Amino acid sequence: MKGTLLFNALREAIDEEMYRDPLVCVMGEDVGQYGGSYKVTKDLYEKYGEFRVLDTPIAENSFTGMAVGAAMTGLRPIVEGMNMGFLLLAFNQISNNMGMLRYTSGGNFTIPTVVRGPGGVGRQLGAEHSQRLEAYFHAVPGIKIVACSTPTNAKGLMKAAIRDNNPVLFFEHVLLYNLTEELPKGDYVCALDQADLVKQGSDITILTYSRMRHHCLKAVELLEGKGIEVELIDLISLKPFDMETISKSIRKTHRVIIVEECMKTGGIAAELMSLITENCFDDLDSPPVRLSSQDIPTPYNGNLENLTIIQPHQIVDAAEKIINNGGVD
Amino acid sequence: MNKVMSNNQDKTSQDPIQHREHADRLSNLANTKPAEINREIGLNLFKDMTLGRRFEDKCAEMYYRGKMFGFVHLYNGQEAISTGVIGAMKRKHDWFCSTYRDHVHALSAGVPAKEVMSELFGKETGCSKGRGGSMHLFSKEHHLLGGYAFIGEGIPVALGAAFTSKYRREALKENSDSVTAAFFGDGTCNIGQFYECLNMAQLWKLPIIFVVENNKWAIGMAHDRATSETEIWRKASAFGMSGEEVDGMDVLAVRGAAQRAIERARAGEGPTLIECLTYRFRGHSLADPDELRSEKEKEFWAKRDPLKKLKNDLTNSGLVTDEELKNIEKEIDLEVNDAVEFALNAPEPDPSELTKYIWAEN
Numbered sequence A: 001m002k003g004t005l006l007f008n009a010l011r012e013a014i015d016e017e018m019y020r021d022p023l024v025c026v027m028g029e030d031v032g033q034y035g036g037s038y039k040v041t042k043d044l045y046e047k048y049g050e051f052r053v054l055d056t057p058i059a060e061n062s063f064t065g066m067a068v069g070a071a072m073t074g075l076r077p078i079v080e081g082m083n084m085g086f087l088l089l090a091f092n093q094i095s096n097n098m099g100m101l102r103y104t105s106g107g108n109f110t111i112p113t114v115v116r117g118p119g120g121v122g123r124q125l126g127a128e129h130s131q132r133l134e135a136y137f138h139a140v141p142g143i144k145i146v147a148c149s150t151p152t153n154a155k156g157l158m159k160a161a162i163r164d165n166n167p168v169l170f171f172e173h174v175l176l177y178n179l180t181e182e183l184p185k186g187d188y189v190c191a192l193d194q195a196d197l198v199k200q201g202s203d204i205t206i207l208t209y210s211r212m213r214h215h216c217l218k219a220v221e222l223l224e225g226k227g228i229e230v231e232l233i234d235l236i237s238l239k240p241f242d243m244e245t246i247s248k249s250i251r252k253t254h255r256v257i258i259v260e261e262c263m264k265t266g267g268i269a270a271e272l273m274s275l276i277t278e279n280c281f282d283d284l285d286s287p288p289v290r291l292s293s294q295d296i297p298t299p300y301n302g303n304l305e306n307l308t309i310i311q312p313h314q315i316v317d318a319a320e321k322i323i324n325n326g327g328v329d
Numbered sequence B: 001m002n003k004v005m006s007n008n009q010d011k012t013s014q015d016p017i018q019h020r021e022h023a024d025r026l027s028n029l030a031n032t033k034p035a036e037i038n039r040e041i042g043l044n045l046f047k048d049m050t051l052g053r054r055f056e057d058k059c060a061e062m063y064y065r066g067k068m069f070g071f072v073h074l075y076n077g078q079e080a081i082s083t084g085v086i087g088a089m090k091r092k093h094d095w096f097c098s099t100y101r102d103h104v105h106a107l108s109a110g111v112p113a114k115e116v117m118s119e120l121f122g123k124e125t126g127c128s129k130g131r132g133g134s135m136h137l138f139s140k141e142h143h144l145l146g147g148y149a150f151i152g153e154g155i156p157v158a159l160g161a162a163f164t165s166k167y168r169r170e171a172l173k174e175n176s177d178s179v180t181a182a183f184f185g186d187g188t189c190n191i192g193q194f195y196e197c198l199n200m201a202q203l204w205k206l207p208i209i210f211v212v213e214n215n216k217w218a219i220g221m222a223h224d225r226a227t228s229e230t231e232i233w234r235k236a237s238a239f240g241m242s243g244e245e246v247d248g249m250d251v252l253a254v255r256g257a258a259q260r261a262i263e264r265a266r267a268g269e270g271p272t273l274i275e276c277l278t279y280r281f282r283g284h285s286l287a288d289p290d291e292l293r294s295e296k297e298k299e300f301w302a303k304r305d306p307l308k309k310l311k312n313d314l315t316n317s318g319l320v321t322d323e324e325l326k327n328i329e330k331e332i333d334l335e336v337n338d339a340v341e342f343a344l345n346a347p348e349p350d351p352s353e354l355t356k357y358i359w360a361e362n
Helices: A006-020 A044-048 A060-072 A084-099 A151-163 A212-225 A243-253 A268-283 A302-308 A312-325 B002-014 B022-026 B039-064 B079-086 B103-109 B113-120 B154-170 B186-190 B192-203 B232-239 B251-266 B295-302 B306-316 B322-345
Strands: A024-028 A053-055 A076-080 A114-119 A144-147 A168-173 A196-199 A204-208 A230-234 A237-239 A256-263 A289-293 B095-098 B144-147 B180-185 B208-214 B242-247 B272-277
Touching: A006 A024, A006 A044, A006 A151, A024 A060, A044 A053, A060 A076, A060 A084, A060 B154, A060 B192, A084 A114, A114 A151, A144 A151, A151 A168, A196 A212, A204 A212, A204 A243, A204 A312, A212 A230, A212 A256, A212 A312, A230 A243, A243 A256, A243 A268, A256 A268, A256 A312, A268 A289, A289 A312, B022 B272, B039 B079, B039 B103, B039 B113, B039 B251, B039 B306, B039 B322, B079 B103, B079 B180, B079 B208, B079 B251, B079 B272, B079 B306, B095 B103, B095 B154, B103 B113, B103 B144, B113 B322, B144 B154, B154 B180, B154 B192, B154 B208, B180 B186, B186 B192, B186 B208, B186 B232, B192 B208, B192 B232, B208 B232, B208 B251, B232 B242, B232 B272, B242 B251, B251 B272, B251 B306, B306 B322
Parallel strands: A024 A053, A024 A076, A076 A114, A114 A168, A144 A168, A204 A230, A204 A256, A256 A289, B095 B144, B095 B180, B180 B208, B208 B272, B242 B272
Antiparallel strands: A144 A237, A196 A230
């Protein structure tokens, strides 16, 4: 097969950074001998040994806190959440320690850590394994939040996250690991704080991230067939938002839809809408619209699961209504 | 030891909720070998403990005078533990991790009293630049990993520092032998992180000492009302770890236990759980009305004041004179008064720097 699978792109990034800097290490459940549940750390245990690729007991709270202590004393740990949902158990360490400690210590310590793993709604994994924790962690000060969406940005962002001196929550999507793409040659990094202008257009801006980028791409194709030119932006950075790129696009199109997999209440779009209202109000010809998941635990049943998250046709409908009627209602 | 074991068996067969009181345990300690000290060490221990005591007394005064705010937890009565453990370790080489009751651990680690006092006054000259406060003292220079305000959250952080030490030795082949001491109380020994970290520390033979300051009370919850097995040091054996109980009011006993643990840790033999039987002479915090602890109990422990004990040990052994100790007390009082003067006159943080220190870059 031509190209690189997304999980292998992540693996390459971690491998290259571990080779480059002996202080970079990985810790988490089944990251070592097993190679990671989604094989993101495959073969690294053999290559770097048991201390640099540390298989931990099932103790999210404590091994995440251990990463904080290791980072405070000079290491650059990458913590794998086998499923990002499990990190609810480490909420205290991520919030109180990873996020706040540099500030409360008056700059005494830095916490160069990456917390990464699969999030999002998969295929019938049930409510607990289908969470979108980026929204839950959004209010925590002092952490950067990024979401990768293609093999190319997965690798470049992972390398940037590892090199960053701040704690970074790095969201992968459980359904994107098998995407394939030819990667740029050589050592490259992607900026953690820059949105990706996926496609230029003049009629309407769509802001999205992670797996929804691909739903949006399908919608963009359908809308093009109807003569509607979409400007598609992958946010990449969920905290802080790249408001420069976002504002520039809205100044051009005067219309915006945010498409997310988060639940509507307290979601990423909720915060982004507020910022757009604060910063771009005069540039808008119609109210900003958000398309979010239902405010419910993700159901197991496949049909119900599909109804829970946004589908491409809903994006098409919303865009058409905004352009033709000035709003979705 | 045998006596203790049989006691335990009686307890399970006849009366599962009867626990041995601290007082009973103190008279039946398994290993009581105290540290041997010379005159210089004796004087240093006395200085450190006196600084801890006088500093905390001054904090109470300043709190009631409205110079410091928030929750302030004083260490009076427990000084033998901070001094006994940290005094046996290497400053700026080993690592120390504390809780919300952290002033004295910071002082023992070498953070200057004026920096700690400034922090309590919320000043820019504080060891956390006035951003942390009483429960969040930090000093990278003095290897103080911090005061952690929530129960148990410091233990994994301390484990991380111990992991770094091991990592440097094993993965980087560096000449690394630093040891980390994690301090926490009896109340913390009922939370998950305690058990999770004991497991990992022993699993990977990490150079860490878990120091339990069992002062019998988690705010208003008596230890034996919260804990099924009250002898915390015994929990080490469930992990195959070395455990030791020690008279936490006797700095030489604590120092002896710490030295044994440090030696094991430096030799790569792994962690130790030390349970220090102690008592706090004040309420949980300065906001605690302290209504539940009996006068009889307080009197029992007042008689075991660790400072008085050390004073007697030092003078009875002929290592130092009363006069010398009195002079030290005077010096310490001057140091504490200087710290207050310094803190009172120190600048407030600059409002333009409100958002500084969020990110690593500024």
